[in-house]
Amino acid sequence: MKSILALFALLLALPVSAAQLTIELDHASKTWQTADLLKQAQTVQIVDDVSYKRNMTYRAVPLATLLPGLTPESHLQAVALDGFAAELAAAPLLEKNGARAWLAVEDPAQPWPALAEGKPSAGPFYLVWTDPQAGHISPEQWPFQISGIKQLKTVAERFPALSPDPKLAANDPINQGFALFQKNCLACHRLNGAGDAQVGPDLNLPYNPTEYFSGDFLKRYIRDPQSLRHWPQAKMPAFAASVLPEGELDLLVGYLKHMAGRKQQP
Numbered sequence: 001m002k003s004i005l006a007l008f009a010l011l012l013a014l015p016v017s018a019a020q021l022t023i024e025l026d027h028a029s030k031t032w033q034t035a036d037l038l039k040q041a042q043t044v045q046i047v048d049d050v051s052y053k054r055n056m057t058y059r060a061v062p063l064a065t066l067l068p069g070l071t072p073e074s075h076l077q078a079v080a081l082d083g084f085a086a087e088l089a090a091a092p093l094l095e096k097n098g099a100r101a102w103l104a105v106e107d108p109a110q111p112w113p114a115l116a117e118g119k120p121s122a123g124p125f126y127l128v129w130t131d132p133q134a135g136h137i138s139p140e141q142w143p144f145q146i147s148g149i150k151q152l153k154t155v156a157e158r159f160p161a162l163s164p165d166p167k168l169a170a171n172d173p174i175n176q177g178f179a180l181f182q183k184n185c186l187a188c189h190r191l192n193g194a195g196d197a198q199v200g201p202d203l204n205l206p207y208n209p210t211e212y213f214s215g216d217f218l219k220r221y222i223r224d225p226q227s228l229r230h231w232p233q234a235k236m237p238a239f240a241a242s243v244l245p246e247g248e249l250d251l252l253v254g255y256l257k258h259m260a261g262r263k264q265q266p
Helices: 002-013 034-039 090-093 174-182 217-223 246-260
Strands: 020-025 028-033 042-046 056-063 073-080 085-089 102-106 124-128 144-150
Touching: 028 034, 034 090, 034 102, 042 124, 056 124, 073 090, 085 090, 085 174, 174 246, 217 246
Parallel strands: 020 144
Antiparallel strands: 020 028, 042 056, 056 102, 073 085, 073 144, 102 124
16 A cells, blocks of 8 residues: 555656647547647636636636637537546637636646645646636636547437426526536536536435435535535535526526436436
């Protein structure tokens, strides 16, 4: 055991090496090398970085420039080295005003700090945002340690088991909650066994959290997971009201309650 820990520590201490990122769109695919991205990168100041919990400075490329020909109606998935799979609507990524998406690129000559003691950095590639409040950008829209970005069909098309009752109107509050679930939860959680994430537990099997959190405890847990269950290795972020307003939180919980009655074994 000691030898394994020693090897892990050694690996963490090794210099950051150059990496590559493949972006797969329906009409084009390109693999970018660290050096190529750094040549076109700008210096970007990020206030209150979601992952580092402080102000950070990066060399970064506007993500929209790496997505030629993509339309706002498109859908993307950013896959991280640890299995985190962020589902991303294309529209916010293509914006040039307000909240703006940037691909931060870790320079091997100037590596980023570790995310925590004993952990690697957010590199080699990290999706960061300037002025995120303008677009109500969720913490789940800041995937780090990105290994690839690909265009996919919508979540509902790929995973029918996630969908609410099809009899509901498109603007029904349950469907609004489903959209919020995709934005805030699906990067880490599956539901009914459906989804690509491998980080958090399934949110409907064997039990839906609305079945075992009474009163307002589920909402309190989403607001600040560490206030109810505190442990050092917890990964779930807190969803402040600035990111997930109270009305949207109600819609999200409403979707989960609805899905508790639509359990499907994978």
